[in-house]
Amino acid sequence: MSHIVDLPRRVVIGCAVLDEIARHIDELGLGKRLLIVSGSSATRKYANMVREILSDARFSVWNVEVKDANIDEVERLSSIAREIKAEVVIGVGGGKALDVAKAVAMKSGAKFVSVPTAPSHDGIVSPFASLKEGNRLISMKTVMPSLVIADIEIIAQAPRRLIIAGCGDLIGKFSAILDWRLAHKLKGEYYGEYAASLALLSAQHVLKYSSMYALKKIPMEALRALVEALISSGIAMGIAGSTRPASGSEHLFAHALDIVAGFPALHGEEVGVGTIMMLYLHGRNWRKVRKVLKRIGAPVSARELGVRDIDIIKALTIAHTIRPDRYTILGEKGLTWEAAERLARVTGVID
Numbered sequence: 066m067s068h069i070v071d072l073p074r075r076v077v078i079g080c081a082v083l084d085e086i087a088r089h090i091d092e093l094g095l096g097k098r099l100l101i102v103s104g105s106s107a108t109r110k111y112a113n114m115v116r117e118i119l120s121d122a123r124f125s126v127w128n129v130e131v132k133d134a135n136i137d138e139v140e141r142l143s144s145i146a147r148e149i150k151a152e153v154v155i156g157v158g159g160g161k162a163l164d165v166a167k168a169v170a171m172k173s174g175a176k177f178v179s180v181p182t183a184p185s186h187d188g189i190v191s192p193f194a195s196l197k198e199g200n201r202l203i204s205m206k207t208v209m210p211s212l213v214i215a216d217i218e219i220i221a222q223a224p225r226r227l228i229i230a231g232c233g234d235l236i237g238k239f240s241a242i243l244d245w246r247l248a249h250k251l252k253g254e255y256y257g258e259y260a261a262s263l264a265l266l267s268a269q270h271v272l273k274y275s276s277m278y279a280l281k282k283i284p285m286e287a288l289r290a291l292v293e294a295l296i297s298s299g300i301a302m303g304i305a306g307s308t309r310p311a312s313g314s315e316h317l318f319a320h321a322l323d324i325v326a327g328f329p330a331l332h333g334e335e336v337g338v339g340t341i342m343m344l345y346l347h348g349r350n351w352r353k354v355r356k357v358l359k360r361i362g363a364p365v366s367a368r369e370l371g372v373r374d375i376d377i378i379k380a381l382t383i384a385h386t387i388r389p390d391r392y393t394i395l396g397e398k399g400l401t402w403e404a405a406e407r408l409a410r411v412t413g414v415i416d
């Protein structure tokens with residue numbers, strides 16, 4: 066059986082590296098016709114900066130804003146990309162804009178350039194996009210970015226909550242790896258030790274730097290480590306050829322909670338809480354993860370996520386239905402109401 070590994074061609078991390086974006090696009094020969102896809106709020110100023118830099122370097126540049134990360138939006142922007150014959154789609158933003166931009170790049174046959182403005186999740190490098198289809202969340206395989214420009218100075222301006230959410234998304238790898246190994250043992254699913262180790266390393270990084278993430282002003286060194294860890298996790302997915310190393314039962318819980326409570330919190334915040342509970346099911350050290358999340362100021366309970374206890378229980382009971390093809394510790398039948406309630410109570414998620 067063959068196995069395809071997609072990797073980014075160039076990853077640039079550092080301070081003020083955005084200024085060099087034109088040179089990198091040129092050196093990689095990605096193209097001259099560029100479509101910038103950005104969010105509509107805080108990230109717009111960065112999209113304008115990118116536009117100015119690239120226009121000055123004599124690229125033909127167009128700007129569009131993402132309204133929502135859904136399939137219809139991808140179709141709308143893909144037709145714009147085709148119309149202007151975009152050779153490169155540049156995603157500038159945190160979550161939504163990058164998810165949509167990579168799908169637009171794939172649909173219009175363009176190269177993808179990722180310019181993350183917040184370290185809130187590991188989609189900044191991965192070829193997988195989380196998109197809404199009706200009220201369902203789907204994971205679409207798109208393209209690996211040809212170029213990633215991670216400007217730490219810009220990322221440092223992101224609200225603290227987004228930074229801590231990125232830590233939560235990475236902590237989820239502890240349970241994701243266990244679920245992947247379980248699926249390998251029970252279902253004969255492909256398992257790649259190297260990709261698994263790489264994803265695990267990114268989670269361990271968060272633990273290592275947790276005292277710094279707990280500080281009011283997070284040091285640059287810790288931010289850089291977070292961005293590198295998010296990139297590693299994305300690359301682990303590229304190596305595995307699936308989101309398996311980065312997404313297990315804790316992600317199923319997070320997606321289920323989004324359905325039950327209508328996207329009540331940030332993705333990484335929900336994943337963190339999910340990880341506490343899934344590690345309990347795996348018989349691992351969930352207390353340690355809970356302690357770290359608490360220490361860095363991430364939510365560890367229903368109240369802190371802004372949901373009712375009943376929402377947590379409901380999400381736990383339907384989590385296994387989110388991606389029936391993805392075997393995890395939740396099994397094929399999922400948790401009963403009683404088991405879900407007990408799980409949430411024992412781990413302190415509900416009281």
Ligand SMILES: [Zn+2]
Nearest residue numbers: 186187234336
């Ligand atoms: Zn995630």
